[in-house]
Amino acid sequence: MAKDVGILAMDIYFPSTCVQQEALEVHDGASKGKYTIGLGQDCMAFCTEVEDVISMSLTVVTSLLDKYGIDPKQIGRLEVGSETVIDKSKSIKTFLMQIFEKHGNTDIEGVDSTNACYGGTAALFNCVNWVESSSWDGRYGLVVCTDSAVYAEGPARPTGGAAAIAMLIGPDAPIAFESKLRASHMSHAYDFYKPNLASEYPVVDGKLSQTCYLMALDSCYKQLSHKYEKLSGKPFSLSDAEYFVFHSPYNKLVQKSFARLLFNDFVRDPSSVDEAAQQKLEPYANLSGDESYQSRDLEKTSQQVAKPLFDAKVQPTTLIPKEVGNMYTASIYAAFASLIHNRYSTLAGKRIILFSYGSGLTATMFSLQLRDAVHPFSLSNIAEVMDVDGKLKSRHEFPPEEFVETLKLNEHRYGAKEFVTSKDTSLLSPGTFYLTEVDSMYRRFYAKKAIENGFAPTSNGVIANGH
Amino acid sequence: MAKDVGILAMDIYFPSTCVQQEALEVHDGASKGKYTIGLGQDCMAFCTEVEDVISMSLTVVTSLLDKYGIDPKQIGRLEVGSETVIDKSKSIKTFLMQIFEKHGNTDIEGVDSTNACYGGTAALFNCVNWVESSSWDGRYGLVVCTDSAVYAEGPARPTGGAAAIAMLIGPDAPIAFESKLRASHMSHAYDFYKPNLASEYPVVDGKLSQTCYLMALDSCYKQLSHKYEKLSGKPFSLSDAEYFVFHSPYNKLVQKSFARLLFNDFVRDPSSVDEAAQQKLEPYANLSGDESYQSRDLEKTSQQVAKPLFDAKVQPTTLIPKEVGNMYTASIYAAFASLIHNRYSTLAGKRIILFSYGSGLTATMFSLQLRDAVHPFSLSNIAEVMDVDGKLKSRHEFPPEEFVETLKLNEHRYGAKEFVTSKDTSLLSPGTFYLTEVDSMYRRFYAKKAIENGFAPTSNGVIANGH
Numbered sequence: 001m002a003k004d005v006g007i008l009a010m011d012i013y014f015p016s017t018c019v020q021q022e023a024l025e026v027h028d029g030a031s032k033g034k035y036t037i038g039l040g041q042d043c044m045a046f047c048t049e050v051e052d053v054i055s056m057s058l059t060v061v062t063s064l065l066d067k068y069g070i071d072p073k074q075i076g077r078l079e080v081g082s083e084t085v086i087d088k089s090k091s092i093k094t095f096l097m098q099i100f101e102k103h104g105n106t107d108i109e110g111v112d113s114t115n116a117c118y119g120g121t122a123a124l125f126n127c128v129n130w131v132e133s134s135s136w137d138g139r140y141g142l143v144v145c146t147d148s149a150v151y152a153e154g155p156a157r158p159t160g161g162a163a164a165i166a167m168l169i170g171p172d173a174p175i176a177f178e179s180k181l182r183a184s185h186m187s188h189a190y191d192f193y194k195p196n197l198a199s200e201y202p203v204v205d206g207k208l209s210q211t212c213y214l215m216a217l218d219s220c221y222k223q224l225s226h227k228y229e230k231l232s233g234k235p236f237s238l239s240d241a242e243y244f245v246f247h248s249p250y251n252k253l254v255q256k257s258f259a260r261l262l263f264n265d266f267v268r269d270p271s272s273v274d275e276a277a278q279q280k281l282e283p284y285a286n287l288s289g290d291e292s293y294q295s296r297d298l299e300k301t302s303q304q305v306a307k308p309l310f311d312a313k314v315q316p317t318t319l320i321p322k323e324v325g326n327m328y329t330a331s332i333y334a335a336f337a338s339l340i341h342n343r344y345s346t347l348a349g350k351r352i353i354l355f356s357y358g359s360g361l362t363a364t365m366f367s368l369q370l371r372d373a374v375h376p377f378s379l380s381n382i383a384e385v386m387d388v389d390g391k392l393k394s395r396h397e398f399p400p401e402e403f404v405e406t407l408k409l410n411e412h413r414y415g416a417k418e419f420v421t422s423k424d425t426s427l428l429s430p431g432t433f434y435l436t437e438v439d440s441m442y443r444r445f446y447a448k449k450a451i452e453n454g455f456a457p458t459s460n461g462v463i464a465n466g467h
Numbered sequence: 468m469a470k471d472v473g474i475l476a477m478d479i480y481f482p483s484t485c486v487q488q489e490a491l492e493v494h495d496g497a498s499k500g501k502y503t504i505g506l507g508q509d510c511m512a513f514c515t516e517v518e519d520v521i522s523m524s525l526t527v528v529t530s531l532l533d534k535y536g537i538d539p540k541q542i543g544r545l546e547v548g549s550e551t552v553i554d555k556s557k558s559i560k561t562f563l564m565q566i567f568e569k570h571g572n573t574d575i576e577g578v579d580s581t582n583a584c585y586g587g588t589a590a591l592f593n594c595v596n597w598v599e600s601s602s603w604d605g606r607y608g609l610v611v612c613t614d615s616a617v618y619a620e621g622p623a624r625p626t627g628g629a630a631a632i633a634m635l636i637g638p639d640a641p642i643a644f645e646s647k648l649r650a651s652h653m654s655h656a657y658d659f660y661k662p663n664l665a666s667e668y669p670v671v672d673g674k675l676s677q678t679c680y681l682m683a684l685d686s687c688y689k690q691l692s693h694k695y696e697k698l699s700g701k702p703f704s705l706s707d708a709e710y711f712v713f714h715s716p717y718n719k720l721v722q723k724s725f726a727r728l729l730f731n732d733f734v735r736d737p738s739s740v741d742e743a744a745q746q747k748l749e750p751y752a753n754l755s756g757d758e759s760y761q762s763r764d765l766e767k768t769s770q771q772v773a774k775p776l777f778d779a780k781v782q783p784t785t786l787i788p789k790e791v792g793n794m795y796t797a798s799i800y801a802a803f804a805s806l807i808h809n810r811y812s813t814l815a816g817k818r819i820i821l822f823s824y825g826s827g828l829t830a831t832m833f834s835l836q837l838r839d840a841v842h843p844f845s846l847s848n849i850a851e852v853m854d855v856d857g858k859l860k861s862r863h864e865f866p867p868e869e870f871v872e873t874l875k876l877n878e879h880r881y882g883a884k885e886f887v888t889s890k891d892t893s894l895l896s897p898g899t900f901y902l903t904e905v906d907s908m909y910r911r912f913y914a915k916k917a918i919e920n921g922f923a924p925t926s927n928g929v930i931a932n933g934h
Contacts, residue, residue, distance in 0.1 A: 001468060001601065078653075085555040088661035089669060090827035091582035098655045106652045107690055111589045111829055115558035115578035122578045126593045129600035134468065135592070135646035179602035185573045186545075188565045194555035195909035197882040198665035202556060203909060223574055360557035362578055415664040442662035442670060 005131045006173035006368065007124075008140070008377045011064040012337050012386050013056055014045045014163040014324045016395045016427055019403040024158055027400030035158045040251025044325035045162045045395075047148050049409050050421050050434040053084040054095045055446055056164035057146040058433040061096055062448075064142075064166040066431075067385045068376045072103040076139030077130050077169075079110035081119030081329040083194070083358075084147045086444075092146065095444075110141075116192060117247055118358025120145030120165070120329035125364075127169040128177050141169030147328030150407060152201040159250050161325020165333045174373035174382070178351070180231055181367035183223035185216040192359035200414040209359055210253060211293050216363035217257055217355055218289075221264050224353075224365045237265045237272040241367070242350035243313050243339055247332040247357040248321035254335075257355070258314050259302035263292070277305045316342040323392055332356050337386055344383040348372045396427050417442045425449045472598045473640035473835065474591075475607070475844045478531040479804050479853050480523055481512045481630040481791045483862045483894055486870040491625055494867030502625045507718030511792035512629050512862075514615050516876050517888050517901040520551040521562045522913055523631035524613040525900040528563055529915075531609075531633040533898075534852045535843045539570040543606030544597050544636075546577035548587030548796040550661070550825075551614045553911070559613065562911075577608075583659060584714055585825025587612030587632070587796035592831075594636040595644050608636030614795030617874060619668040626717050628792020632800045641840035641849070645818070647698055648834035650690030652683040659826035667881040676826055677720060678760050683830035684724055684822060685756075688731050691820075691832045704732045704739040708834070709817035710780050710806055714799040714824040715788035721802075724822070725781050726769035730759070744772045783809040790859055799823050804853055811850040815839045863894050884909045892916045 020043050021035040035041055047056070057080065065072060078100075080092045091112040100108060109130070113122035120143065127141035146164035151157045191209035194202045228236040238244070238261060246254045265272045266281045273281070284298045292298055303310075319338040321327070327334050332354060340347070347370040357363045375381055398406070413419060420437045428434060430451040437445045487510050488502040502508055514523070524547065532539060545567075547559045558579040567575060576597070580589035587610065594608035613631035618624045658676035661669045695703040705711070705728060713721045732739045733748045740748070751765045759765055770777075786805040788794070794801050799821060807814070814837040824830045842848055865873070880886060887904045895901060897918040904912045 005601075083556045085552070085664070086662070087827075088552040088555075088664060089550045089581075089583045090657070090660040090662075091829070094582065094653065094655050094827040094829065097653050101654055106654055106686060107650055108653050109589075109592065109651050109831065111580050111582035111585060111825075113578050114556075114581050115561065116556045118578060122576075125576065125602070126596070129593070129596040129602060132600040132602075133596035133646065134472075134599055135596060135644070135649060137647075177602070179600065182602060183574055184576050186561065186564050186575050187568055187573055188561050190557070190908065190910050193557040193909070195553070195557075195882070195884070197552065197555060219573060358578075360554075360561040362558070362561065364576065415662070417662070441657065442660070443657050 002131050002136065002171035004173055004176040004371065005128050005171050006169070006177045007167045007175035008170045008173045009064060009068045009168040010165065010333070010337060010340070010382050010386060011060050011067060012163060012165045012320070012334060012388070013060040013063065014327070014391065015047050015051055015056070016429060017048050017398055018043050018045045018395050019398050019400055021158055024400050024403070038252065039158060040255065040322065041158060041325060042322045044158065044160055046150070046160060046403060046406060047162050047410065048406050048427070049413065050424065050428070052086065052435055053082055053146040053148055053164070054086060054092055054444065055433040055435055056162070057092055057096055057144045058099070058446060059431065060164040060166040061099055061142065061144060063431060064168065065099070068168065070140065070168065072100045073105045074139050075100060075105065075108055075142050076137050077109045077127055077141040078144070079123035079126055079141070080112045080144045080146065081121065081123040082112060082146050083114060083116050083119060083328050085194070092144070096144065115362045116358035116360050117328045117331060118356055118362040120333060121356035121364055124167065124169070131169060131171060143167045143169060145329035145333055147330055149326045149328050150200055150410070151204070156204050156206060159326050161327045161331070163324055163327035163330040163334055165330045165337065167333065172373065174371050174377055174379050176369045176371055178367040178369050181224060181228060182364060183220045183227060184362070184364040185219035186362045187216070189359070189361045191361060198415060200411060212359065212361050213253065213357050214257065214260055214293055216357055216361060217260060218264060220355065220363055220365035221261055225268070235269060235272070237269070238262060238309060238313065240351065241313070241353040243317060243352045245317045245332060245335045245339060245352060245354040246314070247355060248318070248335050249326045249331070251318055251322050254314065254318065255303055255310065256299060258310050259299070259306040262306040262309065263298070263302045280305050320388060337388065340379060340383050341386060341388040344379040347379055394429070469598050469603065469638035471640055471643040471838065472595050472638050473636070473644045474634045474642035475637045475640045476531060476535045476635040477632065477800070477804060477807070477849050477853060478527050478534060479630060479632045479787070479801060479855070480527040480530065481794070481858065482514050482518050482523070483896060484515050484865055485510050485512045485862050486865050486867055488625055491867050491870070505719065506625060507722065507789065508625060508792060509789045511625065511627055513617070513627060513870060513873060514629050514877065515873050515894070516880065517891065517895070519553065519902055520549055520613040520615055520631070521553060521559055521911065522900040522902055523629070524559055524563055524611045525566070525913060526898065527631040527633045528566055528609065528611060530898060531635065532566070535635065537607065537635065539567045540572045541606050542567060542572065542575055542609050543604050544576045544594055544608040545611070546590035546593055546608070547579045547611045547613065548590040549579060549613050550581060550583050550586060550795050552661070559611070563611065582829045583825035583827050584795045584798060585823055585829040587800060588823035588831055591634065591636070598636060598638060610634045610636060612796035612800055614797055616793045616795050617667055617877070618671070623671050623673060626793050628794045628798070630791055630794035630797040630801055632797045632804065634800065639840065641838050641844055641846050643836045643838055645834040645836050648691060648695055649831060650687045650694060651829070651831040652686035653829045654683070656826070656828045658828060665882060667878060679826065679828050680720065680824050681724065681727055681760055683824055683828060684727060685731060687822065687830055687832035688728055692735065702736060702739070704736070705729060705776060705780065707818065708780070708820040710784060710819045712784045712799060712802045712806060712819060712821040713781070714822060715785070715802050716793045716798070718785055718789050721781065721785065722770055722777060723766060725777050726766070726773040729773040729776065730765065730769045747772050787855060804855065807846060807850050808853060808855040811846040814846055861896070
């Protein structure tokens with residue numbers, strides 16, 4: 001069986017168009033700090049009329065292949081995780097096949113995985129399992145997470161975002177799976193869902209969704225600790241992983257989540273937290289599960305107690321989710337990308353625990369072991385390719401009014417046919433794909449903005465229809 | 468690594484409500500034989516207002532667990548393939564978690580896989596790979612294919628159908644994967660898709676879809692033959708598999724497909740077909756690919772030539788698809804179930820080749836080796852549990868007018884909220900789940916028809932909301 005299977009390479013794309021949360025607070029008449037401190041968010045990316053989940057995934061996949069020098073023929077499996085439905089039958093993966101068909105490679109397994117923000121994790125597990133299975137043919141797997149998170153006007157709107165992430169999968173990876181250290185919690189819930197098929201927007205019960213998230217987190221952490229202890233014979237606590245990475249609908253929930261893990265440690269074994277923390281958490285030791293989810297005092301106290309550990313073990317993962325917003329399936333991997341960006345030189349030899357959550361609900365906590373690897377698959381090269389700082393710095397801030405106008409147009413265009421876009425690519429980086437037209441049969445056409453100083457000056461050609 | 472991983476057990480459910488294709492021809496004013504001979508279909512199942520893809524999958528999963536005596540705690544992975552979207556974010560898998568949660572099992576990986584009729588095959592591959600991977604925890608996988616195929620009034624309407632199939636996955640299986648004998652063809656096409664989000668009905672280009680299907684078939688067959696020859700050093704032809712199982716949108720396409728494979732054999736190596744066949748196919752030997760897809764003469768001649776082999780190698784797979792119609796993701800596995808039903812006593816030791824196709828497009832040809840296995844996982848027990856004859860015989864034929872009325876009601880209800888169904892269960896078999904209500908928040912409620920003479924007399928309880 002292939003060894004140290006995991007993520008060999010990553011790239012991230014998010015729209016360069018964004019709106020500042022502080023400006024949005026003013027525009028929405030919200031109290032000062034409601035979005036920036038209450039939600040913990042700084043900025044939010046969004047797609048204009050020329051971008052969507054298909055264009056973003058075309059952009060990030062071509063970028064990854066190009067920047068790591070991967071021959072498209074070397075991809076044997078391609079899977080997409082997304083909850084942004086543009087077609088209820090035709091997968092996003094089939095749009096991406098355009099990249100590979102022109103190189104004569106159509107023998108690529110995999111389709112789209114769907115359950116809210118969890119689809120990318122399902123796709124990732126599927127790809128890793130494929131490499132470890134007898135059906136692996138020695139080629140790479142490729143996982144794409146792509147979503148545009150938009151909400152109707154109201155309290156959930158500032159929790160949007162948009163991005164696509166691509167991850168190359170294979171053996172001897174710098175980011176290897178500890179496959180036995182994994183626990184899931186799956187359950188039937190209506191916390192966030194999209195039953196209104198004609199609308200881009202979800203139905204959300206914000207309070208319920210937060211409780212579902214924390215309950216799933218508790219359940220996964222308990223099971224993962226149990227599995228660890230069974231395997232190793234040693235007790236498990238927060239100190240057994242260097243960093244914790246969470247699906248991040250908004251940063252505040254990540255703060256609450258980490259504090260919740262510390263509270264879990266305390267309840268299971270008070271001695272696993274320091275004495276000062278024990279004293280502060282003691283009053284909550286005998287709360288029932290339900291009581292503990294409702295207690296604002298516990299929430300506040302545990303966050304206070306967890307703050308130093310949070311700064312060490314979680315803070316380095318929060319950059320992109322705070323700056324770009326909720327990216328649904330891409331959110332947790334954007335948090336992980338932030339960690340690589342911030343800490344690539346010190347990660348080898350470290351264990352990272354990730355928590356993936358999708359409403360409805362599906363959740364898994366799993367473990368990665370980071371390792372030294374040779375170029376182009378070194379952690380430092382992954383950080384360089386992703387160029388998070390460069391991408392964040394070259395963004396275009398929209399005033400809230402223009403953001404709202406853009407969402408109105410997209411709302412109108414969602415599920416529509418027979419329109420052409422402005423084809424205005426002035427705000428797009430070179431190499432970015434964009435939507436040009438949806439014809440009378442709902443067929444979608446994309447083009448690629450030329451890479452000016454690159455070796456593909458004619459790459460502005462329309463990606464033609466499949467037949 | 469686990470050995471002989473594959474399908475341990477199967478069950479199939481299709482609605483007992485159906486319409487005869489002959490009656491539909493008369494009703495639609497179609498020429499006699501248009502549906503029965505032209506499409507090759509006999510009958511078509513459909514969901515009334517009390518059934519949908521969620522209820523059918525609840526029915527088939529509980530039935531499989533019950534009939535094979537599987538403890539719900541023994542399921543470690545559950546994946547669904549479907550292209551019938553009731554919610555764009557919340558997976559069908561999360562509805563099925565209701566069955567497992569009440570037994571305290573929430574640690575079950577997997578979500579929904581999506582691409583037209585191919586999603587079930589993707590789910591199946593994912594489950595098999597999981598059992599072969601280092602993350603397997605020794606429990607069973609469970610794959611569910613569930614779809615309701617309905618079309619707007621017009622020529623495609625008689626190609627509908629509905630069913631759900633469940634398959635239990637594990638090692639030492641009577642239906643084991645030959646994992647190296649597999650070839651895919653994936654491509655960007657608009658042959659059949661569902662871009663009109665508010666409508667249950669697809670956009671279909673029937674002629675294009677047939678050509679896409681046959682091109683993907685050719686591509687997969689060529690690659691699979693090549694892989695076989697590389698592995699074994701021997702030439703591959705139709706004679707190397709005992710049976711061929713096709714995704715079956717309608718039976719006529721299955722006839723054309725098998726004939727196409729024989730034509731492939733002839734083109735690759737004329738001596739692989741008998742002399743009479745060689746003579747008849749000779750005039751078509753030099754057609755280009757495109758010409759060969761357009762030639763009605765070749766289609767007719769190759770079907771004639773292939774007829775005896777078709778009767779031997781394909782005919783036993785056609786029963787359920789002809790009687791129930793296109794079941795989308797379940798279609799190919801319903802064809803395979805037909806084979807087990809018809810030939811269970813002689814299948815051990817035989818190789819079966821399957822061709823799975825999903826528009827958009829994704830296709831894979833793969834190989835199974837059938838084996839003796841111990842009860843309850845013997846082929847004869849699988850045939851007995853599925854009880855295909857019993858299920859077909861106990862159906863209720865609707866006159867076409869009532870079928871059309873039913874589709875109108877379902878059309879109206881698609882994506883709607885705040886309605887209750889008639890709760891009329893008179894036509895449902897005992898143990899069948901049915902939809903009772905969709906509330907003002909689009910939340911769906913199901914109940915189970917009591918098993919009268921069974922051990923679960925109180926099982927008519929409503930499956931409550933998840934929280």
